[in-house]
Amino acid sequence: MHWSMLIILLRHLRLFTNPVPFFVTALERADGFMEVGLPVVFITTVVFVVALAYLLYRRLAIGQVRYISLVGDYFPLFLLLGIGISGFWLRHLAKTDIASVKEMVLGLARFAPVVPETISPLFYGHLFLVCVLLAYLPFSKLTHMAGVFLSPTRNMANNNRTVRHVNPWDYPVKVHTYEEYEDELREKMKSAGIPVERQ
Numbered sequence: 001m002h003w004s005m006l007i008i009l010l011r012h013l014r015l016f017t018n019p020v021p022f023f024v025t026a027l028e029r030a031d032g033f034m035e036v037g038l039p040v041v042f043i044t045t046v047v048f049v050v051a052l053a054y055l056l057y058r059r060l061a062i063g064q065v066r067y068i069s070l071v072g073d074y075f076p077l078f079l080l081l082g083i084g085i086s087g088f089w090l091r092h093l094a095k096t097d098i099a100s101v102k103e104m105v106l107g108l109a110r111f112a113p114v115v116p117e118t119i120s121p122l123f124y125g126h127l128f129l130v131c132v133l134l135a136y137l138p139f140s141k142l143t144h145m146a147g148v149f150l151s152p153t154r155n156m157a158n159n160n161r162t163v164r165h166v167n168p169w170d171y172p173v174k175v176h177t178y179e180e181y182e183d184e185l186r187e188k189m190k191s192a193g194i195p196v197e198r199q
């Protein structure tokens with residue numbers, strides 16, 4: 001899902017650039033090498049939608065995963081599925097006029113908006129869902145993507161079998177154990193009917 005999305009985003013650069021960079025054209029050629037359909041179906045389009053459908057299935061079908069799933073877990077899945085399906089629809093069913101889309105997008109970038117009449121209304125649906133995703137991103141669990149830069153496997157010397165890395169700011173923490181807590185509050189807990197470990 002993640003790799004497909006990255007490649008899809010890079011391929012989308014053809015909508016924002018003129019001339020289209022060579023690597024975008026190369027990616028398109030590699031991605032559509034099976035030459036199925038007209039316009040050709042990209043492998044990443046299919047992998048993206050199928051992978052998202054699987055992630056949703058996994059969340060619903062596995063009891064433990066469903067139990068810990070919240071709205072914040074379902075929402076990004078539905079949002080990305082909506083973006084993927086509307087994108088597929090735009091390319092293969094509605095056959096959107098790409099030249100007009102490019103005219104509109106470049107108009108937005110130059111602060112001189114134009115609204116060509118030949119664009120499928122579905123395109124605005126696709127764009128709206130992408131805007132919702134961008135607005136939602138900083139407040140969602142999707143920010144976990146920044147964690148890749150903090151990952152120990154990328155930041156630490158790979159010698160932790162020979163060298164013991166002790167946290168330099170690891171000061172002795174004052175703790176209050178459960179036993180101490182119970183000693184302190186045993187009588188009150190008993191009178192409130194809360195079970196205690198030692199009488």
Ligand code: HEM
Nearest residue numbers: 008012042045048083084087088090091096101105127130
């Ligand atoms: C999170 C960002 C986005 C995702 C995941 C996404 C996903 C997709 C997918 C899966 C497709 C199907 C065809 C393909 O794989 O190329 C598609 C098509 C399309 N998308 Fe997006 N999209 C995004 C952002 C945008 C934006 C910002 C625009 C325009 C401003 C846009 C415009 C289009 C258009 C015009 C098509 C039809 C392409 C064609 O007919 O070849 N998309 N999108």
